[in-house]
Amino acid sequence: MILSDYIPGTGLLWRLPPGSKLLALAALGTLLLAVPRLDLAALTFAAVIALYLGSGLGWRVIWRILRPMLVILAVIAGAQWWLFDALSAAMVALRLAALLLFASLVTLTTRASDMIAAFERALFWLRPLGVNPAKVSLALSLALRFIPVLGAITAEVREAQRARGLERSVIATAVPVIVRLLKMADDIADAIEARGYDPAPQSPRPTGDTRP
């Protein structure tokens, strides 16, 4: 599930609270696994496709999501066919595809910040155990934000090492990447602090210095 896949929109699915979409995803997953029937899997798959088309997301988006999974779906379906029968293979493949598409539909129609806020609310019960949900949610958003940056840094370092003829050396890539990531982590921590981050529970009004 890629949380940063959001596509801007104003339809009903975009307006639904993220918590309700996550609950629906959990309920659908439970139902499909608890009731292993081909007609249910087929109906759910068709309904999820209808949700995509009804939301204006279209076949191109569906294909973009399913395409990377086709090999895995084919392997799982093949194993099912070999172990059981064709109907079982179809049921498992349709069930997985429906769940994958529905999970993607949740992320496509929910902003990362709304999703993270929903996680933060859902994790309130961890507070008595000493876990701060605000810190967990910030860690999630930082992970989303910096995955592409990590990719870019690794590509830069690999290119630099290739120019020096060290493309086969894992250490020649890993060491500079780790050093840059550690430096970046320090800078990000400073930036978060400079922007007034305070993981204490939110109060409704500003506190402290209120001078203009």
Next chain:
Amino acid sequence: MIELRDVTHRYGERVVLQDLSLRLEERRVAVIGGNGSGKSSFARLLNGLQLPSEGQVLIDGLDTRTEGKAVRRRVGFVFQNPDNQIVFPVVEEDLAFGLKNLRLPRDEIRARVESALARYDLTELREHPAHLLSGGQKQLLALAGVMAMAPAHIVFDEPTTLLDLRNKRRVARAIAELPQNVVMISHDLELLRDFDRVIVLDEGRIVADDRPGPAIDFYERRMA
């Protein structure tokens, strides 16, 4: 007003700023100096990111040592590399981050985000992934994120170093239009010609403190 009283700062045994006493009352103050002269440490002292080893740093009378949170509300900080300053994956989410930290009501957060987006030509990019912005757009987003918090002072730590000429001019224009007091750390001497005051640091000491013309001339002679 920003005031440093007998400030000395060390990293372990190494002294990076030595016995500085200053009052910064002008609207545009620049700090220049060679590598390792103590410029970045100076900048970080101004919003409490670092505390001085000795002495006091006062921002509008607030001591960074005892009132760090209040100081950070009054002093915005724009870093050299905007990639390390943008925390959320989407443009408008990142703009809202600092405002949520201020515990502002939701309506005010929305209004300030709208205003910052419009001011820095980011409205059409509001739902754009931050990592796909150009270097100039990222630096403008970092500046917009700080500006939305309405600080009284803004410290810039070499904000144009990583930018091409067009983006450098764009960011320089945005900085010139700021109503806030600005303290700018920079190697970009052209950017500082219109400033009110330029301070030259060398090995942690002030070696010149003047109008831009004479201060920059002094610095160029010293670096020759």
